[in-house]
Amino acid sequence: MFYYSIKRLLMLIPVLLGMTLIVFAIIHAIPGNPALTILGTKATPEAIHSLNRSLGLDNPWYVQYFSYLKDILSGNLGTSIQTHAPIASEIWPHLAATIELSFIAMIIAVFVGINAGIISAWKQNSFLDYTAMILALIGVSMPVFWLGLLEQWGFSIKLQWLPSIGRDDIRNGVDPITNLYLIDTLLRGRLDQFWMVIRHLILPAIALATIPTAIIARMTRSSMLEVLKSDYIRTAKAKGQRMVWIVYKYALKNAFIPILTVIGLQTGLLLGGAILTETIFGWPGVGLYIYNAIQYRDYPVIQSGILIIAFIFVMVNFIVDLLYGLFDPRIKYR
Amino acid sequence: MDETLLKVEGLQTSFFTDDGEVPAVDGIDFSVHEGEILGIVGESGCGKSVTSLSIMGLLPSPPGKIVGGHIYYKGEDISRAKESRMRKLRGNDIAMIFQEPMTSLNPVFTIGEQLMEAIRLHNHLSKKEQVERSIELLKLVGLPRAKELLAEYPHELSGGMRQRVMIAMAMSCNPKVLIADEPTTALDVTIQAQILDLMVKLNKETHTAIIMITHDLGVVAQMCHRVVVMYAGKIVEEGPVKEIFSHPNHPYTEGLIKSIPDLHGKKDNLYTIKGSVPRPGSIAKGCLFAPRCEFVMDKCRVNAPELSGSVHKSRCFLHQEQGRKEVHT
Numbered sequence: 052m053f054y055y056s057i058k059r060l061l062m063l064i065p066v067l068l069g070m071t072l073i074v075f076a077i078i079h080a081i082p083g084n085p086a087l088t089i090l091g092t093k094a095t096p097e098a099i100h101s102l103n104r105s106l107g108l109d110n111p112w113y114v115q116y117f118s119y120l121k122d123i124l125s126g127n128l129g130t131s132i133q134t135h136a137p138i139a140s141e142i143w144p145h146l147a148a149t150i151e152l153s154f155i156a157m158i159i160a161v162f163v164g165i166n167a168g169i170i171s172a173w174k175q176n177s178f179l180d181y182t183a184m185i186l187a188l189i190g191v192s193m194p195v196f197w198l199g200l201l202e203q204w205g206f207s208i209k210l211q212w213l214p215s216i217g218r219d220d221i222r223n224g225v226d227p228i229t230n231l232y233l234i235d236t237l238l239r240g241r242l243d244q245f246w247m248v249i250r251h252l253i254l255p256a257i258a259l260a261t262i263p264t265a266i267i268a269r270m271t272r273s274s275m276l277e278v279l280k281s282d283y284i285r286t287a288k289a290k291g292q293r294m295v296w297i298v299y300k301y302a303l304k305n306a307f308i309p310i311l312t313v314i315g316l317q318t319g320l321l322l323g324g325a326i327l328t329e330t331i332f333g334w335p336g337v338g339l340y341i342y343n344a345i346q347y348r349d350y351p352v353i354q355s356g357i358l359i360i361a362f363i364f365v366m367v368n369f370i371v372d373l374l375y376g377l378f379d380p381r382i383k384y385r
Numbered sequence: 386m387d388e389t390l391l392k393v394e395g396l397q398t399s400f401f402t403d404d405g406e407v408p409a410v411d412g413i414d415f416s417v418h419e420g421e422i423l424g425i426v427g428e429s430g431c432g433k434s435v436t437s438l439s440i441m442g443l444l445p446s447p448p449g450k451i452v453g454g455h456i457y458y459k460g461e462d463i464s465r466a467k468e469s470r471m472r473k474l475r476g477n478d479i480a481m482i483f484q485e486p487m488t489s490l491n492p493v494f495t496i497g498e499q500l501m502e503a504i505r506l507h508n509h510l511s512k513k514e515q516v517e518r519s520i521e522l523l524k525l526v527g528l529p530r531a532k533e534l535l536a537e538y539p540h541e542l543s544g545g546m547r548q549r550v551m552i553a554m555a556m557s558c559n560p561k562v563l564i565a566d567e568p569t570t571a572l573d574v575t576i577q578a579q580i581l582d583l584m585v586k587l588n589k590e591t592h593t594a595i596i597m598i599t600h601d602l603g604v605v606a607q608m609c610h611r612v613v614v615m616y617a618g619k620i621v622e623e624g625p626v627k628e629i630f631s632h633p634n635h636p637y638t639e640g641l642i643k644s645i646p647d648l649h650g651k652k653d654n655l656y657t658i659k660g661s662v663p664r665p666g667s668i669a670k671g672c673l674f675a676p677r678c679e680f681v682m683d684k685c686r687v688n689a690p691e692l693s694g695s696v697h698k699s700r701c702f703l704h705q706e707q708g709r710k711e712v713h714t
Contacts, residue, residue, distance in 0.1 A: 281488060282483060282485050282488040282489045283488065283489055283490055283491040283492070285443060285483065285489070286483065286489045286490065286491070286551070286554075287491070288443055288475070289441060289443060289475055289476060289480065289481045289483075289555075290475065290476040290502065290503045290506055290554070291471075291472045291473065291474070291475035291476035291477060291506050291507065292472075292476075292502070292506060293472065301491055301494070304493045304494070305491070305492065305493055378493065379492070379493055380492075380493060380538045380540070381492060381493075381538070381540050
């Protein structure tokens with residue numbers, strides 16, 4: 052297992068290199084001259100030339116690529132054109148906001164999705180099964196922006212139960228430490244703010260969780276249906292074991308590999324910035340950050356944002372790969 | 386063989402499919418006594434496995450359902466018992482081993498976890514005692530390296546070893562009745578013999594009654610005391626093994642015995658019973674075996690014979706009237 056992890060980690064290097072190359076290529080494929088963008092249309096050719104030189108843009112592409120790579124490895128993601136601030140320090144609060152939201156959304160999705168899937172499989176063809184699967188179908192098909200608006204209209208405007216926008220109240224802002232507000236409020240001992248942060252999380256987390264919940268529920272159902280028919284489930288019954296226990300302990304562990312795959316993919320997607328949800332709920336996450344950067348044609352930010360999202364996606368799947376072995380001893384890591 | 390442990394009375398089990406009700410077991414009676422090994426033989430599809438699942442209350446339902454008759458365990462009717470009562474009996478009083486050792490153990494839990502669970506379900510033992518009991522059980526079924534085995538997963542074991550683990554698991558709470566549903570069918574011949582020997586040994590040592598479900602008369606001859614021959618959901622013959630092998634009354638039993646390969650025989654072709662088992666419920670009247678019977682008479686096609694006799698029972702007109710040998714000559 053240890054050697055496998057090391058080997059798998061080494062195998063990430065070419066993947067990550069390829070990823071940086073693609074991101075680099077995309078940015079270079081965009082027409083237009085950065086120097087021209089920075090200096091404006093009235094810049095003299097000399098000024099453009101000297102800026103190109105100081106930015107290193109007169110070098111051949113591979114030299115540019117390696118200096119780009121060197122920058123990334125030293126933690127330098129460049130400077131935002133819009134704010135002139137270093138991206139590396141600017142992006143973290145946004146990333147933290149997305150991580151917090153995705154984490155809560157995934158907890159909801161895993162909990163609701165797995166349970167709905169299990170009950171559907173256990174009580175196959177019952178009213179419960181049909182209800183759960185119709186809801187799952189609606190869940191996958193419902194556009195997130197519409198669901199988000201519906202939630203805001205219902206729970207924020209009509210019922211006035213929950214806030215509709217942002218991570219915290221403007222007049223009662225969280226003083227950040229890690230930028231993960233749930234942790235920060237606890238670190239500062241502000242339970243009232245902790246509760247406020249949770250209230251802000253509920254609506255966007257539910258909107259964000261719908262699709263993963265539905266996908267996880269359907270995957271759990273089909274995987275469980277297969278497992279529940281197997282001989283070892285009959286053996287467990289013949290021992291006199293309770294059905295609840297059989298389903299949740301015996302069957303679920305066997306059915307978990309495909310569910311884990313889906314959870315991994317969905318987590319990667321959510322962390323990659325749920326642009327729609329973040330825009331609707333004014334959630335200052337990476338999605339919104341990149342969305343704004345695109346509006347301002349802030350290429351360094353777009354480039355770094357894509358790079359970080361791709362990096363997170365690769366890492367989540369790496370972790371999922373390692374987890375497989377935890378659930379199924381037959382998966383041998385050589 | 387004093388006390389009757391298990392008594393099946395007029396058991397009828399049907400499967401309700403899209404094509405209507407299919408009676409898989411159609412009114413069977415038999416009993417199992419303490420310390421006895423009872424064989425249930427018959428071709429595939431004759432209702433042997435359905436009978437055992439009915440006893441265990443493990444019929445896949447829907448579509449399977451007990452529609453008539455009773456199953457008494459120590460005088461208690463368990464055919465309509467509550468699920469909670471059945472859970473107490475399963476594993477503790479009546480245990481079962483299955484045909485497929487390769488797939489009957491849970492692949493993602495260790496042998497130890499699965500064995501100890503079986504022990505824990507019906508006994509209050511400390512963790513240490515559970516481990517000790519598991520090791521004891523694995524030794525009882527003749528598995529070497531018992532202690533290391535506890536930490537191993539089923540895929541690391543051979544088929545024969547897995548079946549031994551299954552037997553150890555079934556024996557974990559000293560059941561009164563052990564139902565073995567074709568326990569050796571999936572194993573190769575040498576391992577088959579070992580597993581059968583093991584079961585006979587356990588029967589002698591622990592006095593657990595065994596219901597041996599098989600299609601192999603050789604297995605019956607080797608280990609059973611009494612045998613029940615099933616055909617198309619009904620019992621056609623029942624009696625002590627020696628008696629049945631020396632004087633089979635029913636033409637079907639006779640056919641089964643004749644079709645056992647004989648090492649000393651000079652025949653080139655093995656005897657076969659022509660035709661195949663009718664689909665349950667497809668023969669409306671007369672003897673179910675009539676279409677395949679060599680000795681079929683006119684009335685066999687009209688009336689169905691009853692199971693008759695005291696110790697050695699059979700369901701055939703040949704015997705109820707003149708006795709078999711006269712017809713032969």
